[in-house]
Amino acid sequence: MSSPTTYELFAVKYAALDRPAPENFVFRDVHDGPMPLDFFLWVAKSPERTFVIDTGFSEETGARRNRTIIRNPRDGLAALDIDAARIEDVIITHMHYDHAGNHHLFQRARFHLQDKEMFYVTGRCMTHAVLGHSYDVEDVVQMVRRVFSRRAVFHEGDEELAPGLSVHFVGGHTMGLQMVRVWTQRGWVVLASDAAHYYANIEQSRPFPVVYNVGDMLEGHKRAYALADSPRHLVPGHDPLVLKRYPAPHRDLQGIVARLDVDPVPD
């Protein structure tokens, strides 16, 4: 492996949802209170390259699913001086509606995804409403179009996309979920995406209930810990604590953007 490039790493929040805690764990405790969920995309930026990791959902999709956009992903990226239309590499951790929408924003980009995710979203599993519900058919159709316009890049298992940035197959939550590992000034950080929605899912080994294979999801937790330099280098996919633990790049982005390439502060 070549010597890694150091990336700046950001979480960009674009929406939020109130949820009761029992909806966030397979093995429920019905006495738990509220446990809201944040929606993010992520950016890994080096002097040479910028990777956008996931693309969020659009206002239209949000309205259909009763989710409110706080700041649309294009504006969230613009706050970091990133023009979505110029992005060349998008990594899709998995194709759930909240991770793989807004295709009109990224006209120039290649989209990196796992073979198994494409297999999953175009095959028999989607005939089951409980599995297909979290996908938007238009996102899937757009990905098929990218395949034929040579803008889909398929990965199988673990692959380095650039020195200091790699994707890692996990499955579990979906058949083809992948995590992203990024070299930063504080070491290897793992963007778990939906391998761990909340810190609590992974720290307590209590999986999130939207799941294709519970056993693989639990193995994915182990894998995430193994790939990150420490548990403090692991970033869950939907936890509002991310914006509490990591600082904003500047004050007017407080509550919207967090820097993940600096150490988290204790609660």
Ligand SMILES: [Zn+2]
């Ligand atoms: Zn998901």
